[in-house]
Amino acid sequence: MAAMLEFDHVHFGYGRAVILPDLSFTIEKGDMVALIGANGAGKSTVSRLCNGLLLPSKGHVRVTGMDTKKVRTSALARKIGFLFQNPDRQICKNTVYDELAFGLQVQGVSEAEQKERVEKALETFHLDPKWEPFTRSRGERQRIALASVLIHEPELIILDEPTTGLDYRECTEIMEYVTALNREKQTTVLMVSHDMELVQSYAKRVLVLSGGQLLGDGPVRQIMKDEQTLHAAKVMPAQIPALALRFGDTFSDVYTVADMVAALEKERG
Ligand SMILES: Nc1ncnc2c1ncn2[C@@H]1O[C@H](COP(=O)(O)OP(=O)(O)OP(=O)(O)O)[C@@H](O)[C@H]1O
Numbered sequence: 001m002a003a004m005l006e007f008d009h010v011h012f013g014y015g016r017a018v019i020l021p022d023l024s025f026t027i028e029k030g031d032m033v034a035l036i037g038a039n040g041a042g043k044s045t046v047s048r049l050c051n052g053l054l055l056p057s058k059g060h061v062r063v064t065g066m067d068t069k070k071v072r073t074s075a076l077a078r079k080i081g082f083l084f085q086n087p088d089r090q091i092c093k094n095t096v097y098d099e100l101a102f103g104l105q106v107q108g109v110s111e112a113e114q115k116e117r118v119e120k121a122l123e124t125f126h127l128d129p130k131w132e133p134f135t136r137s138r139g140e141r142q143r144i145a146l147a148s149v150l151i152h153e154p155e156l157i158i159l160d161e162p163t164t165g166l167d168y169r170e171c172t173e174i175m176e177y178v179t180a181l182n183r184e185k186q187t188t189v190l191m192v193s194h195d196m197e198l199v200q201s202y203a204k205r206v207l208v209l210s211g212g213q214l215l216g217d218g219p220v221r222q223i224m225k226d227e228q229t230l231h232a233a234k235v236m237p238a239q240i241p242a243l244a245l246r247f248g249d250t251f252s253d254v255y256t257v258a259d260m261v262a263a264l265e266k267e268r269g
């Protein structure tokens with residue numbers, strides 16, 4: 001079976017500036033992957049190559065085997081739910097209800113089903129159907145944009161900095177929701193983030209990008225303790241794993257606050 005997402009020797013530049021010289025990686029169905037890297041590393045460029053907004057100048061991007069150069073973006077849009085780094089780029093209607101129903105209308109979903117799905121999304125994301133998106137806070141607009149993406153129940157979700165502008169509770173709620181989709185529906189998730197605490201808490205696998213090159217690719221626990229790679233990519237490690245490394249071997253299994261508490265209690269005897 002074809003991989004959910006495949007970058008096959010992708011070369012891409014904006015004009016003459018080469019951003020991705022030669023990038024290859026594969027993501028299988030059901031994975032939950034974080035793409036991390038410093039500002040300007042090329043993370044958003046990678047995400048825009050996934051949905052056909054950008055096309056590689058050499059190599060191929062394939063989504064469930066479909067080459068983004070060969071299929072229409074509408075075919076890709078049926079597979080991929082894409083959250084832009086800036087939510088305002090994808091909000092276009094005057095009320096939350098219309099915003100959520102719009103994509104379903106375009107797809108020819110019946111009016112009764114539209115209503116049902118919109119109501120479920122309103123409840124899940126704590127949204128009011130009458131809100132005017134552009135008068136709401138950044139966090140609320142982020143929730144509206146995310147709801148309008150997830151209402152389509154995409155097989156692959158690409159989230160570019162999904163929690164920017166959200167407070168801690170909003171952030172947790174959204175990530176728990178995405179995690180549940182991953183667990184229960186095998187929805188594949190690729191999230192771009194430079195929040196290492198978030199990555200540590202939610203990703204299974206991490207890709208480390210620096211200057212358009214993949215410096216690391218592995219299970220989250222491995223990458224979080226790979227100080228050399230994180231340093232080379234100019235990424236700050238999450239605090240607990242970083243602290244555990246300082247404490248030495250007896251703390252080698254410590255990744256979370258709960259792990260740390262348990263290890264310290266054991267030390268104390
Ligand atoms: N439309 C564009 N035209 C020209 N250069 C661009 C364009 N978009 C991005 N770039 C450049 O490409 C490089 C990679 O940008 P990209 O947005 O992919 O990085 P990023 O990792 O998402 O960064 P950030 O963490 O700031 O969101 C940067 O040097 C950026 O200045």
Ligand SMILES: [Mg+2]
Pocket residue numbers: 043044045085160
């Ligand atoms: Mg970006």
